Amino acid sequence: MELHVSAISSEGENLSSLEPMPVHLSSSNEASFRCMTSLDSVREVFMQACIRNEDGLILCDSGPVSLRDDDWTCLSSCGTFGSGWPAYRLLCCMRDCENGWTLCFDVKERSDSTSLLTYVRVVRSCVRPASDVRPASDEKPDDGGECALSDRSTEEPVSPAPEDVLAQAQLANAKAEFPRLEFEAQAEIWSRDQLLADQDVETISTDATGTTAHSSRAMIAVRFYRGKGSDLSDVRAKASEVLMKASTSGELDQALQEILTFSSTIVSGFGQVQK
Known part of the structure; x- marks a missing residue:
């Protein structure tokens, strides 16, 4: 799988595109990608990310994401200090996509109205799309362990299990405290x-x-x-x-x-x- 990230204008012009980045999910079904893409005009530039499989088929697509959208969360802000440090805000937007994927955009917005797309993060829940359901004869016993998702192929999806319901509830709870969790994750990254x-x-x-x-x-x-x-x-x-x-x-x-x-x-x- 590969993550494709681009910045487009309101007229649909492709302003910049990053090289495709291989997606390798962690044990918690997450991955983080450093982008550092400049958004020269905050109100006229859209961000977009999608994940494609080995055949080039789109597994999930965020669609155009604008800083004018009302679902951004401010993770942190820094005022202007006496030494002249510029003010900025750290913003985050989360988009739920098809097939159990969630795409998260991290943006640094400066006081001069310029912005920088710093990270795109990928999260996949344990919910399997209906199109992936296999015949009953092919099902393997579920030992009740963690949901194992392949980070390279969708040819062997996870069998449906009652634990999926619990996983959905856990994902909902995680989203409810998303700002705090995301700031902690960002602090870990900053410390490197x-x-x-x-x-x-x-x-x-x-x-x-x-x-x-x-x-x-x-x-x-x-x-x-x-x-x-x-x-x-x-x-x-x-x-x-x-x-x-x-x-x-x-x-x-x-x-x-x-x-x-x-x-x-x-x-x-x-x-x-x-x-």
């Missing part, structure tokens, strides 16, 4: 080393002294613990206070250590942060 190469984050985290390396690490730590901490408001307030102080005094190493120390005290069962 590849974020240091992200020019947008480098710009956001540059302080008055011009030392980007330490402030980037500080921002990663703040974002990570905001997703993992048991008291997010305390982390946010403490991080803002420390980083503002660092931007004026230049004591970034001390600020970073203070953030890490404070954050680790409210996180249970989490190991040391890699520096």
Whole structure:
């Protein structure tokens, strides 16, 4: 299977298309794809994603998705700080598609009305389409285990089972708390080393002294613990206070250590942060 992502204008013109990306689902039937596609005109550009099988047939299609749609969720926002960091919002839109697929779009919207499609995520439920039902003679006993979905082919779909009803209910519950779960997942992604190469984050985290390396690490730590901490408001307030102080005094190493120390005290069962 392959994921195809494109940006199109309101007139239907294809503005940009990413190379097809192989879809390999995790054990929880999810996959995440980094896109970093610029949306030059927020109100006139549509995003679209679809999954095709090995024969090129479309398994699911999100259809055109616009930032003017009313089903976007704001995961986080960042105001303008004294050091001049630009304001931005992290938005997410989830589209349920056919055959049990769900496509999620993550967008960073800046204060100058430009936006960046950062990630497209794929989730598949355990519900099997009716067209995949096999004759009773071909059915294999179900041991009641996890729903096993092939990440390469749809030729051997999962047999219908009562557990599918429970899976649907669990999926509905997951969607109900989608903003919190998605922000935690995003925080995990932000904590990885590849974020240091992200020019947008480098710009956001540059302080008055011009030392980007330490402030980037500080921002990663703040974002990570905001997703993992048991008291997010305390982390946010403490991080803002420390980083503002660092931007004026230049004591970034001390600020970073203070953030890490404070954050680790409210996180249970989490190991040391890699520096």
